[in-house]
Amino acid sequence: MRVLRASGHRVMPWKNGGGSTTQIAVAPEGAGLEAFDWRVSMADVAGDGPFSSFPGIDRTLAILSGAGMRLDIAGRASLELKAASAPAAFPADVPTAATLIDGPIRDLNVMTRRGGFAHKVTRHEARAVVSAPAGGFTLVLSRMAGLVVAEAAGAAVELGLDDAVRLDGPATLTPGGDGAFFVIELWPVIASARL
Structure with a gap:
């Protein structure tokens, strides 16, 4: 059992520069945004906009706090995601945009390299x-x-x-x-x- 305290999580900019993310864990240890096998993080989202693209990555998103967001994922119907919703899984390399329902939110992002x-x-x-x-x-x-x-x-x-x-x-x-x-x-x- 390995404990990862909130005080030790790493805060870093989004890949697209549009905000910040709090990295909880990544593998390999110390891997950057282009080279991870898997990554677990939280993001504070203050405005509407596109998601960063991660080629070859699968992503699951869940709302941790706030009213939620509407996700527009290419090839799918719009999805409204709230704190009580089941986590939403989708490819991280298809065009995706978020519209906040009512103010800022914090979300959970889990990403894994497809095929690995x-x-x-x-x-x-x-x-x-x-x-x-x-x-x-x-x-x-x-x-x-x-x-x-x-x-x-x-x-x-x-x-x-x-x-x-x-x-x-x-x-x-x-x-x-x-x-x-x-x-x-x-x-x-x-x-x-x-x-």
């Missing part, structure tokens, strides 16, 4: 039992104070707002108050399956 890694993002508000996917691992992002994460091996940690933890096996997550938490499953794509 895959991911799944789930939003929870109640106690949950999670297990790392076969051949992969799980990141948990807390959007509340006092989320208790206990591994099957007996280790436990308490997470505050925007803290995260990496799990390589099963764990029980117990909320310590109101709010949500996100379970992000990441796993490598088996080479033979890409042939």
